[in-house]
Structure formats: structure tokens, C-alpha cells
Amino acid sequence: MTALAQRPYGRVGGARRGPWSGAGLPLLLPALVPVLVFSVGPLVYGILLAFTDARSGRNTETSFAGLRNFAELLSDGDFWESFRIGMVWGLSVTVLQFLASLGLALLLNQDLRLRGVARVLAVVPWAMPPVVIGLMWRLVYHPDAGLLNGLFGTHVDWLHDFSLALPAVIVVGVWTGMPQTTVVLLAGLQSVPKELYEAVSVDGAGAWRRFWNVTLPQLRPVIVAITSLDFVWNINQFSLVYVLTQGGPGGRTRLPMLFAYEEAFRYGFFGYAATLGVAITIVVLAVLGLYLWRQAREAD
Amino acid sequence: MTRALKYLALLGYVAFLAFPLLWLLSTALKTPREMALIDPTWIPRRPTLANFADAFAEQDLVGAGLRSLLVAVATAVITVVLALPAAYALARFRGPAGKIAIGWVLLSQVFPVVLVIIPLFMVLRRLELVNTLAGLTVVHVVFVMPFALWMLRGYVRAVPRELEEAAAVDGAGRLRALAAVVAPLLAPGVVATLLFSFISSWNEFLFALVILKDPEVETLPLTLVRFVGPEGVARLGPLAAASLLATVPSLVFFAIIQRRLRSGLMAGAVKG
Numbered sequence: 133m134t135a136l137a138q139r140p141y142g143r144v145g146g147a148r149r150g151p152w153s154g155a156g157l158p159l160l161l162p163a164l165v166p167v168l169v170f171s172v173g174p175l176v177y178g179i180l181l182a183f184t185d186a187r188s189g190r191n192t193e194t195s196f197a198g199l200r201n202f203a204e205l206l207s208d209g210d211f212w213e214s215f216r217i218g219m220v221w222g223l224s225v226t227v228l229q230f231l232a233s234l235g236l237a238l239l240l241n242q243d244l245r246l247r248g249v250a251r252v253l254a255v256v257p258w259a260m261p262p263v264v265i266g267l268m269w270r271l272v273y274h275p276d277a278g279l280l281n282g283l284f285g286t287h288v289d290w291l292h293d294f295s296l297a298l299p300a301v302i303v304v305g306v307w308t309g310m311p312q313t314t315v316v317l318l319a320g321l322q323s324v325p326k327e328l329y330e331a332v333s334v335d336g337a338g339a340w341r342r343f344w345n346v347t348l349p350q351l352r353p354v355i356v357a358i359t360s361l362d363f364v365w366n367i368n369q370f371s372l373v374y375v376l377t378q379g380g381p382g383g384r385t386r387l388p389m390l391f392a393y394e395e396a397f398r399y400g401f402f403g404y405a406a407t408l409g410v411a412i413t414i415v416v417l418a419v420l421g422l423y424l425w426r427q428a429r430e431a432d
Numbered sequence: 433m434t435r436a437l438k439y440l441a442l443l444g445y446v447a448f449l450a451f452p453l454l455w456l457l458s459t460a461l462k463t464p465r466e467m468a469l470i471d472p473t474w475i476p477r478r479p480t481l482a483n484f485a486d487a488f489a490e491q492d493l494v495g496a497g498l499r500s501l502l503v504a505v506a507t508a509v510i511t512v513v514l515a516l517p518a519a520y521a522l523a524r525f526r527g528p529a530g531k532i533a534i535g536w537v538l539l540s541q542v543f544p545v546v547l548v549i550i551p552l553f554m555v556l557r558r559l560e561l562v563n564t565l566a567g568l569t570v571v572h573v574v575f576v577m578p579f580a581l582w583m584l585r586g587y588v589r590a591v592p593r594e595l596e597e598a599a600a601v602d603g604a605g606r607l608r609a610l611a612a613v614v615a616p617l618l619a620p621g622v623v624a625t626l627l628f629s630f631i632s633s634w635n636e637f638l639f640a641l642v643i644l645k646d647p648e649v650e651t652l653p654l655t656l657v658r659f660v661g662p663e664g665v666a667r668l669g670p671l672a673a674a675s676l677l678a679t680v681p682s683l684v685f686f687a688i689i690q691r692r693l694r695s696g697l698m699a700g701a702v703k704g
Contacts, residue, residue: 164518164529164533165518166514166515166518166577166581167518167533167536167537167577167581170514170573170574170577171536171537171540171574171577171578172536172540174547174548174551174552174555174574175540175543175547175548177551177554177555178543178546178547178548178550178551179547181550181551186550186554190557232445235441235445236445239438239441239442239445242438244438244439244442245439246439246442246443246446247442249446250442250445250446250449253445253446253449253450253453254445254449255686256449256453256683257449258686259631259679259682259683259685259686259687260635260679260682260683261634261635261637261652261653261678261679261682262635262637263635263637263653263656263657263678264656264675264678264679267656267657267659267660267671267672267675268452268453268455268456268672268675269452270660271452271455271456271459271668271671271672272451272452272455274668276467276468277459277467277468277472277668278472279451279455279472282471282472283472307448307449307452310449361541364541364542367544368544368545370545370637370638371637371638371653374637374638374641375637375657375660388544389544389545389546392544392546393546393638393642396546396549396550397642402550402554405546405550406546406547406550408546409543409544409546409547409550410547412544413542413543413544413547416542417542420542
């Protein structure tokens with residue numbers, strides 16, 4: 133106790149502040165244990181499973197399969213279809229979400245009257261259970277008791293139509309993800325220094341030029357961060373689409389995670405499903421890497 | 433852009449954000465007869481609460497709600513108890529181990545949940561915890577932990593080191609300094625993390641779908657999804673009613689966090 137009181141944070145002596153110095157280790161241990169046991173452990177186990185032929189049966193033997201799962205995945209037409217749908221979904225939801233949220237954030241950042249209502253509404257989907265969001269939109273899309281057919285005078289079964297199901301689901305994705313994106317972009321807008329606007333106003337720049345030359349460049353780091361996160365969240369989406377369509381009709385909305393869920397828990401191919409998870413991780417990291425690299429280059 | 437155009441755009445947003453919510457509310461208050469009308473009505477002609485009663489009669493909403501509550505409270509408490517010392521260490525000791533740990537927390541968000549749920553399922557099966565609420569709680573703790581760590585680490589960093597050091601210089605030991613100075617300042621952050629963990633668990637669906645097999649142990653999201661059967665229009669009313677009820681806890685807690693996050697407890701703590 134006295135030793136601690138003399139050199140409270142290892143700062144006074146200045147010699148050792150590393151994590152392995154006397155005061156640090158007992159405190160860092162509780163930090164590392166939850167991370168190791170609850171995060172690193174399961175993930176490493178999951179990644180290892182991708183290289184085995186693990187099945188769901190209780191007494192099945194599991195053996196090392198090398199890259200066989202990956203070879204099988206690459207020649208699996210159903211996987212490629214699911215992958216294509218996942219990319220269409222992931223990219224379009226992320227882009228639409230961003231554009232819609234940017235517009236809303238810009239409006240919320242102004243002195244308009246309905247701002248309070250819009251602000252509250254913009255956050256509500258964040259707090260709702262994804263299952264409830266899915267069920268709610270099923271009510272909206274419902275062919276008989278729904279809202280849309282009555283509104284448009286059509287008779288379409290939106291979520292069971294081969295060409296409309298994916299766009300319909302994408303709209304729900306945008307609605308669901310708008311809150312986080314809007315809140316983050318709004319916070320970014322509010323931290324843009326006022327002087328910058330004043331400077332270009334003196335130059336006689338219009339609203340559009342101000343947005344293009346000041347707001348957007350200032351917002352760039354925030355935009356890159358939130359769109360990257362959105363893309364990761366969207367590509368890994370499961371609950372929303374499972375409740376809306378279960379991946380139907382005919383697999384037209386079967387996102388990669390729905391495909392993986394079916395492989396693992398309907399057909400029992402644990403190893404194969406894990407392989408799919410690893411493959412999606414690689415793709416996500418590649419897309420993000422490319423995106424961040426291009427952004428960093430353009431920022432120079 | 434003119435002001436009128438801006439208002440028009442804002443109204444468009446309000447309409448897009450609000451109409452599914454209003455439709456849910458409207459459906460929950462409608463009679464089956466009105467729901468079958470060709471021209472849908474926004475405001476129910478004869479608003480009824482019968483759907484709420486039916487919802488309780490048709491599914492074990494009370495039981496499912498209580499089970500969800502149990503899992504969510506347990507998840508929140510266990511997560512924060514495990515994460516708080518960890519977050520403190522990660523915030524205060526900036527050695528390589530801490531950096532690696534926090535880097536991992538961020539990176540782990542990139543991995544799809546299938547990679548986590550399959551090994552957890554296998555472990556839980558070996559421990560005979562599949563189909564139990566305890567098993568689901570373990571999975572939820574795993575699921576919430578990274579973000580809870582991240583949140584709490586931020587709150588700890590917001591407590592100025594100088595306050596702690598001042599207390600230590602005044603003769604209080606580190607633990608006393610923690611209890612007397614840091615803990616009260618950290619309390620709102622801890623509450624926010626508790627509520628956030630609660631909401632995450634209360635709303636969670638995929639893990640529950642994988643872990644829980646019997647209706648007797650189902651949590652609320654699973655029960656809600658079971659409303660959607662081939663039965664058709666007649667059950668939409670109770671479905672909407674139950675969905676509304678299931679959203680209430682998340683919404684209320686979320687509203688509380690929002691305020692907590694903004695309460696400037698730290699303002700003036702150092703300079704004052």
C-alpha cells in the first residue's frame with residue numbers, strides 16, 4: 133500500500149510504465165482474461181473449424197480437412213449466388229444509408245422548426261429489436277392488410293416477388309441503419325469550425341460551393357469511418373432479413389449469413405459454415421482495405 | 433436551397449421514418465374486419481384493445497417477457513462486472529498488451545457472428561447448456577463484451593488522471609482513490625453501459641434462435657416470430673400489439689441513456 137502511495141502511477145519515477153510493471157499486471161490481468169476467454173477464444177476456435185469437416189452430430193468424428201472446404205465453397209453455385217446478393221445488399225444499403233443520412237444530418241444541423249420531432253424519429257429504429265422492425269415492415273408490405281398496395285392501387289406481394297423482394301428488403305435495411313449514421317454525421321457536422329464557413333462566405337461562395345469545399349472535406353474522416361462500419365454491419369446482417377423473408381423467394385434475399393445459418397443449423401455442416409464465415413471476413417477485409425487505402429491516397 | 437424546399441425535404445424524412453411506426457400502431461388497434469378492407473385505413477374506425485388481450489391469450493408473452501428480462505439483466509450485470517476492471521486497465525495502462533487488446537476488440541467486430549456462434553454452440557452442448565437460459569446468457573455476454581469494453585474504456589478515460597493522483601497524494605491508497613473519486617464519476621457511464629448491454633440482449637435474435645429449441649424456454653423475439661404463421665390476416669392484430677409491447681423496454685432505456693450520455697457530469701470537475 134505504501135509503495136503504491138509513494139509512486140501512484142509509476143509516473144514519478146518515470147522508469148517503467150509498461151504493462152508488466154508491478155502495479156500494472158494485476159490490473160491488466162482482468163482485462164486480458166475476458167478478452168481472451170470471451171472474444172479471442174471462440175473466434176480462433178471458429179476459424180480453426182473452417183479447416184475441418186466438423187458436423188453437428190454429437191458423436192461424429194472431426195478430422196482436419198485442409199483447404200477442402202474452401203475448394204468446395206468456390207465451386208458451390210449457391211454460395212456464389214448468396215455472395216452476389218450479399219454484395220448487392222451490402223453496397224446498396226451502405227450507399228443509400230449514407231446519402232439519406234447525410235441529407236437528414238444537414239437538415240437537422242439547421243435552424244428548422246420540425247427538427248425536434250425529426251431528431252427523435254431518427255433515433256427510434258436504433259432502439260427497436262430487429263425482429264420487431266422486420267415484423268413491422270411485413271405489416272407494411274402485406275399484400276392484403278398492408279399499406280403499400282392500398283396506397284399505390286397495386287396488387288403486389290412485395291416480399292414474395294422474385295424481382296421486388298431484394299429492393300423491398302434493401303429499403304428496410306436503409307430505414308434500420310439510418311439512425312447511427314445520422315447521429316454520427318450530425319456530430320461530425322457540428323464539429324466543423326465556424327470560421328471555415330465564414331472564410332468562404334467572404335469569397336462569395338454559394339451554399340453548394342460551401343458544402344463541396346468546406347463541409348465535405350472536413351467531414352471526410354467521419355464519413356470514411358461510418359461507411360466502413362455500416363458496410364461491415366450490413367454484410368453481416370441476419371435477423372432483419374430472416375424475419376422479413378427467411379431468404380426467399382427462391383433464395384433471392386438469402387444473404388451470406390442466412391446461407392451460413394442454414395448450412396450450420398439446418399444441414400449440420402459446421403465446418404463448411406465456418407469456412408463461409410472466414411471467406412466473408414476475407415472479402416470484407418479486402419473491400420475495407422481497398423476503400424481505406426484509396427481514401428488515404430485521395431486525402432493526401 | 434430555399435427554406436420551403438428544406439421543409440419539404442425534412443417532411444419527407446419525417447414521413448419515411450414515421451410511417452412504418454404509425455402503421456404498426458394502427459394495425460395493433462384495428463379489428464380483423466377492418467384489416468381485410470381493400471382500402472387500408474390509417475386511423476382505425478373502431479379502435480380496439482382486443483388485439484392486446486388476444487396476443488397474451490395466443491402466446492405465452494408474459495413467460496417469454498420474464499425469460500428475456502432474466503437473460504438481459506444477467507447479461508448486463510455479468511458483462512459490466514467483467515468489463516469494468518478490464519476497461520479501467522485498458523484506459524490507464526498504455527503498454528503494448530493493452531494496445532493489442534483494444535485493437536482486437538475493434539477487429540473482432542469485422543468477423544461475422546457465425547464464426548462465434550458455431551464454436552460456442554459446440555462448447556455449450558458439451559456443458560449441457562444448450563436449450564437453457566444460462567447458455568444463452570453466456571453467449572450474450574460474449575456478444576456484448578467488446579462493445580461494453582469499448583464504452584467503459586471511454587468513460588474511464590474521461591475521468592482525469594489528475595483527480596485520481598490528487599486523491600492518492602492526499603494519502604488515500606489507490607483503492608480508496610478509486611472508490612471515493614473515480615467510482616462516483618464513473619457511475620453514469622456504468623449505468624449507460626448496463627442499459628446498453630440490457631438492450632442488446634433484450635433485442636437479440638440469432639443466438640436465441642440457435643441456442644433455444646423449446647417454447648418453454650423461448651425469449652421474446654422468438655415468441656414474436658412464431659406469431660407469423662401461415663394463419664394469415666387474422667393474427668396480424670395480435671402480432672402488431674405484441675411487437676409494440678416488446679419494444680417498450682428498449683425504447684425507455686434508450687431514452688434514459690441518451691440523456692445520461694449528455695449530462696455533463698464531468699464539466700468543471702477538474703477546473704472547478
